[in-house]
Amino acid sequence: MTSSSSTLFLCFVAILYSLCFGTEAWATSHIPISSLITKKLYDTFFLHKDDTACPAKDFYPYDSFIRASNFFPAFGTTGCLTTRKREIAAFLAQISHETTGGWPTAPDGPYAWGLCFKEEINPQSNYCDSTNTQWPCYPGKTYQGRGPIQLSWNYNYGPAGKALGFDGLRKPEIVANNSVIAFKTALWFWMTEQKPKPSCHDVMVGKYVPTEADIAANRTAGYGLVTNIINGGLECGIPGDARVNDRIGFFERYTKLLNVDTGPNLDCSYQKSF
Ligand SMILES: *[C@@H]1O[C@H](CO)[C@@H](O)[C@H](O)[C@H]1NC(C)=O
Numbered sequence: 392m393t394s395s396s397s398t399l400f401l402c403f404v405a406i407l408y409s410l411c412f413g414t415e416a417w418a419t420s421h422i423p424i425s426s427l428i429t430k431k432l433y434d435t436f437f438l439h440k441d442d443t444a445c446p447a448k449d450f451y452p453y454d455s456f457i458r459a460s461n462f463f464p465a466f467g468t469t470g471c472l473t474t475r476k477r478e479i480a481a482f483l484a485q486i487s488h489e490t491t492g493g494w495p496t497a498p499d500g501p502y503a504w505g506l507c508f509k510e511e512i513n514p515q516s517n518y519c520d521s522t523n524t525q526w527p528c529y530p531g532k533t534y535q536g537r538g539p540i541q542l543s544w545n546y547n548y549g550p551a552g553k554a555l556g557f558d559g560l561r562k563p564e565i566v567a568n569n570s571v572i573a574f575k576t577a578l579w580f581w582m583t584e585q586k587p588k589p590s591c592h593d594v595m596v597g598k599y600v601p602t603e604a605d606i607a608a609n610r611t612a613g614y615g616l617v618t619n620i621i622n623g624g625l626e627c628g629i630p631g632d633a634r635v636n637d638r639i640g641f642f643e644r645y646t647k648l649l650n651v652d653t654g655p656n657l658d659c660s661y662q663k664s665f
């Protein structure tokens with residue numbers, strides 16, 4: 392081939408690939424997250440995160456999200472363009488619900504208020520599972536929700552810290568003090584399979600293979616299954632649950648802004664939790 396025809400050919404392949412035709416390769420693309428989520432789009436998603444009303448004012452800058460994303464090279468870079476956008480939208484929607492400051496009649500609607508909180512207000516417990524001997528709680532430390540995914544419990548702080556290079560059991564506060572680490576804990580949760588649950592990433596990029604038990608429990612791939620992974624024990628199997636609908640509301644807004652459809656199985660109303 393001449394170089395111009397081979398360029399044309401590569402272009403053609405790239406277009407097919409990005410449109411999701413044919414067999415999807417699992418190779419990650421080299422299109423950086425920052426070209427799909429620009430600073431301008433990020434600021435449009437999180438219109439109110441830096442309002443004085445938000446306790447996380449100035450805590451979640453765009454650059455911290457990008458830097459943390461780069462630590463997980465498969466995030467938002469796997470599959471075709473639609474898949475990549477949908478995964479990022481799903482992640483940003485779930486962390487928005489976890490940190491929302493919105494209410495039904497809020498300015499710009501309830502789904503413009505993600506990333507308003509960085510730490511759980513009035514935790515009901517210290518979130519120490521003392522039966523867990525692998526990740527023992529450190530005296531005096533508490534493991535309530537912190538950061539974009541509201542990381543909770545010693546058995547999550549311990550392994551997250553180990554994977555990311557901080558002492559999650561002795562210094563859990565760092566998740567609400569350092570925004571890059573905060574975003575990394577959310578992405579760690581997103582990318583990491585915790586059996587019997589698949590990772591949220593695998594579900595959103597189509598790598599999830601349901602077991603027989605999953606099929607019997609209606610745990611089929613889609614945004615609803617991600618909700619099930621995050622908080623299914625409390626929210627799934629309940630038709631019309633308001634928390635599930637709030638998660639969906641963010642996802643619908645973000646996918647619309649990214650110009651992709653949401654995919655199937657938005658809710659987990661008829662799924663059993665893990
Ligand atoms: C986090 O910030 C709080 C309040 O500013 C401070 O007391 C604490 O020592 C910090 N913790 C870490 C681990 O950085």
Ligand SMILES: *[C@@H]1O[C@H](CO)[C@@H](O)[C@H](O)[C@H]1NC(C)=O
Nearest residue numbers: 607608609628660661662663
């Ligand atoms: C699976 O979904 C169907 C409705 O689509 C429902 O009737 C059934 O009870 C669900 N099964 C479980 C285990 O929740």
